[in-house]
Amino acid sequence: MADQPRTVLEIAAGVRSGTLSAVAVLEEYLAVISAREGEVHAFNLVLADDARERAAAIDADVHAGRDPGPLAGVPIALKDNMCTRGVPTTCSSKILAGWKPPYDATVVTRLAAAGAVTVGKTNLDEFAMGSSTENSAFGPTLNPLDTSRVAGGSSGGSAAAVAAGFAALSFGSDTGGSIRQPAALCGVVGVKPTYGRVSRFGLVAFASSLDQIGPFTHTVADAALTLQVISGHDPADSTSIPEALPDYSAVLERGVAGLRVGRITDLPAGADDDVSARLDAAFAALAAAGATIVDVTVPAFTYGLTAYYIIAPAEASSNLARYDGVRYGLRVDAADTDAMYMATRTAGFGDEVKRRIMLGTYALSAGYYDAYYGKALRIRRLMTQDFDAAYQHCDVMLTPTAPTTAFPLGAKTSDPLAMYLCDTYTIPSNLTGHPAMTVPFGVGDDGLPVGVQILAPSLGEPVMLQVAAGLERAAS
Amino acid sequence: MSDRLTIDEVAHVAKLARLALTTDELRVAADQLGGMLEHFDDIDELDLTQIAPMTQPYHLVNVMREDVEADTLDRDEVLAAAPEADGGRFRVPSGGGAS
Numbered sequence: 001m002a003d004q005p006r007t008v009l010e011i012a013a014g015v016r017s018g019t020l021s022a023v024a025v026l027e028e029y030l031a032v033i034s035a036r037e038g039e040v041h042a043f044n045l046v047l048a049d050d051a052r053e054r055a056a057a058i059d060a061d062v063h064a065g066r067d068p069g070p071l072a073g074v075p076i077a078l079k080d081n082m083c084t085r086g087v088p089t090t091c092s093s094k095i096l097a098g099w100k101p102p103y104d105a106t107v108v109t110r111l112a113a114a115g116a117v118t119v120g121k122t123n124l125d126e127f128a129m130g131s132s133t134e135n136s137a138f139g140p141t142l143n144p145l146d147t148s149r150v151a152g153g154s155s156g157g158s159a160a161a162v163a164a165g166f167a168a169l170s171f172g173s174d175t176g177g178s179i180r181q182p183a184a185l186c187g188v189v190g191v192k193p194t195y196g197r198v199s200r201f202g203l204v205a206f207a208s209s210l211d212q213i214g215p216f217t218h219t220v221a222d223a224a225l226t227l228q229v230i231s232g233h234d235p236a237d238s239t240s241i242p243e244a245l246p247d248y249s250a251v252l253e254r255g256v257a258g259l260r261v262g263r264i265t266d267l268p269a270g271a272d273d274d275v276s277a278r279l280d281a282a283f284a285a286l287a288a289a290g291a292t293i294v295d296v297t298v299p300a301f302t303y304g305l306t307a308y309y310i311i312a313p314a315e316a317s318s319n320l321a322r323y324d325g326v327r328y329g330l331r332v333d334a335a336d337t338d339a340m341y342m343a344t345r346t347a348g349f350g351d352e353v354k355r356r357i358m359l360g361t362y363a364l365s366a367g368y369y370d371a372y373y374g375k376a377l378r379i380r381r382l383m384t385q386d387f388d389a390a391y392q393h394c395d396v397m398l399t400p401t402a403p404t405t406a407f408p409l410g411a412k413t414s415d416p417l418a419m420y421l422c423d424t425y426t427i428p429s430n431l432t433g434h435p436a437m438t439v440p441f442g443v444g445d446d447g448l449p450v451g452v453q454i455l456a457p458s459l460g461e462p463v464m465l466q467v468a469a470g471l472e473r474a475a476s
Numbered sequence: 477m478s479d480r481l482t483i484d485e486v487a488h489v490a491k492l493a494r495l496a497l498t499t500d501e502l503r504v505a506a507d508q509l510g511g512m513l514e515h516f517d518d519i520d521e522l523d524l525t526q527i528a529p530m531t532q533p534y535h536l537v538n539v540m541r542e543d544v545e546a547d548t549l550d551r552d553e554v555l556a557a558a559p560e561a562d563g564g565r566f567r568v569p570s571g572g573g574a575s
Contacts, residue, residue: 102553195533209532238539239532306516317493324494326566331559337568338494346496354495358486359509361493375519377529382522384530416508417515433533458533 008074008169008222012115015073018062022055022073026117029075032165033119040144042151042160044080044090046120051075054117061115068115070229076111077167079158080121081128082213083202084108091204092136093126095348096329105202106234107171107213114229119167122157126350127320128178128206130154131422134413135352142409143186145448149406152182152422155216159186162216169226170216175206176308177402177426179214180438184401184451187440189217189468192426193227194459195433196241199234207315208239210308210430220439220468224248227461243459251462256470257290259463262394265295268302268424271403274444279400282441282452285474286398286467296390296397300383301428307383308427309420310363310376316353317360323348355416384432391457396467399425401438401451425453435461439468441475478510 006014006025014020030048037043058068078084081091083101090096104112111118125135133141133156141156143149144164151160155172159182162170172179174192183190191214198213205211215226227248234240263283271279283293325331325344332343349357363372390397402422412419429436435458438451452471456464483499486506490497497505555561560568 099557102549102557235539235541239534239536241534303519303522306519309512310516321494325559326568327554328557329559334569336570340569341494342496345494349495354493354497355505355508357493357495358489358505359512362489362509365489365492372516374529375522375524377531378524378527379519379522381527381530382524384533417511420512 006168007219008071008217008225011074011168012070012072015058015062015115016067020073022058022117023052025073026051026055026075026119029119029165029167036144036164037166039142039147040160040164041139041141042122042157042164042166043077043120044092044123044138044157045088047087047118051117051119058115058117070114070225071111071169072115074116074169075119075167076116077120077122077158077161077170078108078118079124079155079172081124081173081204082108082171083204084118084121087121089121089204091127092124092138093348093350093353094137094330095323095344097137099329101202103202106199106236107230108202110230116169122155122161122170124157125154126353127204127316128154128173128175129316129352129356131177131181131419132412133157133182134409135350137350140409143406145187146406148408149448150185150409152185152402152406154178156182158216159183159188159190162186162188162218169222171213172216173203173206173211173213174430175210176312176430177423179216180426180436180451180453181402181422183216184438184440184449185406187449189220189223189437189439191215191223191227191437192429192435193231193461194435196239197231197435197459197461199237199240201234201236205319207312208319209315210312212430220465220472221249221252223437224252224465246462248461248465251466252469254466255289256286256467259291259396259467260294260394261286261291261467262294262296262390262397264298264301264397264399266297266299266301267399270421270424271400272444275400275403275405275450278442278444278450279398279452282398282471286470289470289474291470294394296393298386298390298428300379300386303379304383304427304431305420305424307376307379307431308423309359310372311380311431313356313360314363314373315360317357317364320353320357352416380431383428387428387432387434387457395456395463396460397455399453399455401425401453405444405446405448405450429455434458435464437464437468439471439475441471478507478514480510480513481506
């Protein structure tokens with residue numbers, strides 16, 4: 001691994017100008033993968049040959065005077081729930097093992113058009129259900145900073161890939177924190193954009209009203225550039241929003257003077273003391289840089305976990321009904337269709353996926369719908385109203401990203417509720433659809449990274465990135 | 477141990493979800509799901525009668541487009557991914573399936 005990982009901006013600028021070769025850059029990253037992937041297990045699939053071919057084509061473009069695009073020659077990794085035509089897409093589930101999608105996800109198409117080079121498909125909690133990447137059918141991803149610890153989840157493979165230097169940039173999906181929590185635990189930047197900003201066409205659905213795709217990077221500037229590439233309207237995604245894209249990179253040097261940063265006084269308890277201390281330090285750093293710290297309240301925040309763990313499993317139980325052994329993936333033969341459905345799903349899904357399907361099925365079943373799902377949907381609106389009211393008094397809010405630093409493997413696998421509590425601070429943005437991101441801000445008592453989360457109102461990516469850049473400057 | 481859900485209730489949910497659980501798995505599921513439902517009781521203290529449900533973050537309208545021809549997925553490529561196909565169709569076992 002290079003001592004100082006090159007940024008996306010440096011790689012793309014070098015390759016576009018001809019001072020760096022995409023092939024040479026790729027080989028550096030492949031060498032790091034060869035050296036450490038065995039102990040980290042970030043990938044379900046490494047695409048070294050395809051990547052070499054692609055990198056050579058990009059160098060050829062540059063030599064011929066063609067511009068390969070804003071991500072020219074940047075080695076990237078894709079969470080293995082994003083469809084890649086002709087390349088296996090498993091969702092880390094036995095039920096999709098070996099399946100090769102007949103189309104590319106829109107983000108995959110956009111990244112290719114921007115000149116990126118895909119080095120592999122990364123490991124995840126099965127169907128993105130989990131907070132540690134221990135629920136993968138293919139074994140856990142370990143934290144590259146301490147391989148006795150988890151990488152977080154569900155996009156643990158993508159977070160680990162950037163942290164370990166296996167890729168300069170990676171992508172995850174975030175349904176309840178699945179980009180931000182692993183980014184925090186691995187010490188990298190992670191962004192969940194506003195719902196609808198990035199097309200989900202070709203992202204295998206978990207909970208459709210919550211899922212959103214976003215990047216993992218080493219720097220805020222790299223995240224801003226990447227958002228510029230993947231954001232924007234897509235006719236193939238009916239939830240894609242048409243609003244024009246601002247220039248995300250233009251705001252990064254503006255500083256935070258005059259901005260109002262909200263501190264949520266009724267934030268649910270549960271963060272470790274060393275994590276809370278880093279959050280306090282983040283507020284102090286922004287105040288020192290000229291921001292005003294404002295106390296705000298979000299009373300419904302505390303009910304987010306319950307609302308989420310009813311809504312997400314309910315949507316999942318519906319979305320995952322498609323895995324029935326008929327059109328793709330695993331089939332376990334049986335005498336009739338009903339027996340075949342049951343045998344296929346029982347053999348194909350892991351324990352956590354079954355647990356969530358059952359929870360969702362229960363919450364939607366006759367007699368319980370109003371008591372659980374109906375109430376959860378009302379809390380979702382209450383939460384959004386509370387945030388909108390708080391944003392009358394501040395431009396962004398800060399919280400911890402995760403309650404703890406990276407925890408030991410196996411520490412929470414026997415207690416699903418303890419695992420769910422990892423998502424306490426990240427869930428509200430998925431319920432509201434608002435953007436949120438995490439930036440590394442120092443370390444905890446164990447020397448492992450702590451992430452600070454920046455919350456912003458709908459389409460508030462510019463001010464969110466502006467504050468993130470301020471925190472990044474203060475942390476360096 | 478949570479006694480919020482009975483084994484029979486969990487067995488009914490599993491059947492609705494087309495999952496076959498062993499007796500031991502049903503017992504564990506009843507305990508774990510019951511524990512979650514107890515945690516979810518925190519929302520019972522809220523009066524939500526004046527709050528309308530919110531199903532997704534944005535008000536969606538029907539998205540219409542002109543009726544123009546466009547490429548679709550290749551039938552052979554799609555069928556090639558199926559466990560079994562026959563004569564341009566997905567092939568499945570006989571109906572049966574008494575619920």
